[in-house]
Amino acid sequence: MSVLNKPIYITNTKSHKKELFQPITPGKVKMYSCGPTVYGLIHIGNLRAAMTADLFYRFFLRFGYDVTYVRNYTDVDDKIIKRANEEKVTSDQVTRRYIAEVEKDYALAGLSEPNHKTTVTDHMPEIITMVGKIIENGKAYTADDPQGFDPTAKEVFFAIDEFPTYGQLSGKKLEDLRAGERVEVNSKKKNPADFSLWKPAKVGEPSWDSPWGKGRPGWHIECSAMACKWLGDRMDLHHGGEDLVFPHHENEIAQSEAATGTHPYVNYWVHNAFLNFDGEKMSKSLGNIVSARDFLAQYGGEITRMLFLNVHYRSQFDINPAMMDQAITNLERLYEAKKKAEEVRAKKLSMPDPRAEQVWGGFMIDCDRARNSILDHYANDLNTPGALSEIFTLAREWNRCSAEPNAVNTPTAILAANEFIKVIEEEIGSVIGVGRAAPDAILGKIQEIRLKRAQNEGRETLTDGEIETLLQQRRDARAQKNFKRSDEIRDELLLKGVEIKDSPQGTTWVRK
Numbered sequence: 020m021s022v023l024n025k026p027i028y029i030t031n032t033k034s035h036k037k038e039l040f041q042p043i044t045p046g047k048v049k050m051y052s053c054g055p056t057v058y059g060l061i062h063i064g065n066l067r068a069a070m071t072a073d074l075f076y077r078f079f080l081r082f083g084y085d086v087t088y089v090r091n092y093t094d095v096d097d098k099i100i101k102r103a104n105e106e107k108v109t110s111d112q113v114t115r116r117y118i119a120e121v122e123k124d125y126a127l128a129g130l131s132e133p134n135h136k137t138t139v140t141d142h143m144p145e146i147i148t149m150v151g152k153i154i155e156n157g158k159a160y161t162a163d164d165p166q167g168f169d170p171t172a173k174e175v176f177f178a179i180d181e182f183p184t185y186g187q188l189s190g191k192k193l194e195d196l197r198a199g200e201r202v203e204v205n206s207k208k209k210n211p212a213d214f215s216l217w218k219p220a221k222v223g224e225p226s227w228d229s230p231w232g233k234g235r236p237g238w239h240i241e242c243s244a245m246a247c248k249w250l251g252d253r254m255d256l257h258h259g260g261e262d263l264v265f266p267h268h269e270n271e272i273a274q275s276e277a278a279t280g281t282h283p284y285v286n287y288w289v290h291n292a293f294l295n296f297d298g299e300k301m302s303k304s305l306g307n308i309v310s311a312r313d314f315l316a317q318y319g320g321e322i323t324r325m326l327f328l329n330v331h332y333r334s335q336f337d338i339n340p341a342m343m344d345q346a347i348t349n350l351e352r353l354y355e356a357k358k359k360a361e362e363v364r365a366k367k368l369s370m371p372d373p374r375a376e377q378v379w380g381g382f383m384i385d386c387d388r389a390r391n392s393i394l395d396h397y398a399n400d401l402n403t404p405g406a407l408s409e410i411f412t413l414a415r416e417w418n419r420c421s422a423e424p425n426a427v428n429t430p431t432a433i434l435a436a437n438e439f440i441k442v443i444e445e446e447i448g449s450v451i452g453v454g455r456a457a458p459d460a461i462l463g464k465i466q467e468i469r470l471k472r473a474q475n476e477g478r479e480t481l482t483d484g485e486i487e488t489l490l491q492q493r494r495d496a497r498a499q500k501n502f503k504r505s506d507e508i509r510d511e512l513l514l515k516g517v518e519i520k521d522s523p524q525g526t527t528w529v530r531k
């Protein structure tokens with residue numbers, strides 16, 4: 020049972036089942052997420068992964084847990100070395116630059132800061148100690164590398180034959196792996212599926228001193244060493260994109276359990292599905308990679324979060340224009356309702372009205388029910404689309420109630436407005452991370468996006484000044500009871516993407 024007294028279910032990649040979440044220590048959660056390799060700007064797929072980890076973190080905090088969240092940056096990698104050589108700078112300069120850039124994107128996307136942000140280069144002693152421990156425990160061996168830069172340096176391999184539970188996460192069988200790897204000719208390995216824990220240095224590559232000569236760590240060992248340093252031999256939850264299940268996470272389990280002798284290393288494995296672009300996987304060869312930087316510059320953090328989190332983290336999804344429109348419209352509706360609620364909340368004068376009090380009494384019950392349902396959706400394997408549908412329903416209900424005659428001028432309306440805002444901010448804002456901003460900022464951004472889009476598509480648009488001029492002409496026409504002209508102006512505006520709304524307070528307009 021969680022601190023909020025609701026049972027939490029999480030789909031464990033290991034069992035493919037929703038499992039009841041039980042933390043190792045009551046009230047505490049230890050979680051680790053595999054972060055990006057820092058050799059360039061991250062793309063929106065990487066951002067989806069980071070946002071999934073952030074979602075879990077925010078969720079556990081909302082459910083009252085004391086959370087320790089570790090996220091790494093892979094700053095030793097072939098791609099980094101290649102980039103550094105191309106740019107004639109050091110690997111260190113490449114990684115420092117891109118860590119700073121990635122952090123800018125994360126901040127724009129509203130991601131929370133983990134408790135520990137780790138890098139491989141800062142954990143070399145821990146990595147070397149762990150590799151030594153695995154050798155000591157008889158689950159890794161060294162091999163000569165006579166062609167290497169330092170002929171005395173050795174390569175260290177993990178011996179999967181010494182780890183019978185290899186395959187526990189991905190379900191892969193040792194025999195199949197062996198068969199699959201038959202073509203590989205690496206005489207240094209005892210089993211073709213053995214993987215490298217430590218690689219001898221090559222000319223022009225960064226390297227570190229170790230008991231096996233100068234070298235650098237294999238890819239997988241970094242996460243084992245960093246997770247064990249900050250979270251201990253066992254953690255509650257480990258996250259990554261679905262491509263990391265095999266071999267990265269399978270190997271991480273093998274390394275950590277071989278070094279510490281503790282099983283299981285991780286109680287709950289969670290993986291987000293991939294994000295594709297208009298039906299295609301994002302890839303360099305297709306030239307359809309969208310950087311998080313460009314996407315966030317265009318849409319901002321809240322639309323991005325609304326788009327990503329209106330899909331369950333385990334469902335693959337495709338960004339296409341229809342989905343973008345849906346996310347923008349959803350966010351607009353939420354903030355329009357919030358704006359109205361803020362106006363009602365700010366009212367100084369109120370007049371009791373028995374019919375309206377009854378309506379709002381019903382709405383207050385809806386608020387309670389929505390709050391509870393939103394939390395139930397979160398507790399059900401982080402069902403964010405379910406939680407969002409609850410808040411959209413509540414916003415519709417708010418609009419319906421506030422449209423009742425005299426309803427917004429009553430004392431209970433003020434209480435109801437306050438409650439509605441609290442449900443948005445406390446339940447949606449805390450976990451999904453939308454709804455806490457000032458409505459005008461978000462609604463203004465949406466208007467900007469729509470104008471830009473219309474211009475890009477070559478549609479006829481109007482400037483704010485032109486719209487105001489037409490509205491003045493319409494007011495004049497109406498004052499002269501020339502309703503035909505007034506309607507013509509309304510139609511002309513609509514044709515140019517501007518919708519107007521008349522209310523007792525005057526006429527407002529939005530771009531659609």
Ligand code: AMP
Pocket residue numbers: 053054055056057063064065066067068069259260261262263291292293294295301
């Ligand atoms: P990398 O920098 O390639 O190690 O990726 C960083 C994180 O992004 C990992 O957790 C990957 O699994 C994840 N990832 C990469 N591409 C995508 C994608 N298209 N959709 C979702 N997650 C992704």
Ligand code: ZN
Pocket residue numbers: 052053054242267
């Ligand atoms: Zn990792």
